[in-house]
Amino acid sequence: QKEVEQNSGPLSVPEGAIASLNCTYSDRGSQSFFWYRQYSGKSPELIMSIYSNGDKEDGRFTAQLNKASQYVSLLIRDSQPSDSATYLCAVPYFGNEKLTFGTGTRLTIIP
């Protein structure tokens, strides 16, 4: 069974610190990886996509991918209270357009 696993948290991080969110996936054939942010009562919002090994930076967000270890992470620098949300890791399994979501990590930024 294809799986995406995340630490459910909650994860509490002081304002201004780096928040680190982790995700592992089971299918070595996966080629693309996504991070979504979901505020309470709202729908998910795509914040990062990554396709190649290494780091991808977008503003305060950095996605890191290691296909050999089947691991993808999201770093949030200079964390702000507005970053408090649930972060979902999503992987479309090889040849399958459907996304498999992790259960999400609930992040709280403490002022």
Place this chain on the structure above:
Amino acid sequence: GAVVSQHPSRVICKSGTSVKIECRSLDFQATTMFWYRQFPKQSLMLMATSNEGSKATYEQGVEKDKFLINHASLTLSTLTVTSAHPEDSSFYICSARVINEQFFGPGTRLTVL
């Protein structure tokens, strides 16, 4: 990113009635749209994949006769919850695929009394 809209954002209905939810891609054409359901404090659950011009593909355990999906154009997919019951109360979210990425609509909160 691409913009997906949903209507209505919130609906309250009586048990036994049917409710239609619209999902539109505003600035792009979407051959494939997805419908999800999310209960409080739970993860997203994919209900079905909607392909323009063909029948939807439902996930295991989702009743196709209860959740009718129509994808009549490249910018519109509809989900009709037929004979709704209180257990159908949930947050229904559509998404549309653009190349490799999926963008979500704002969701529809359904409450069945």
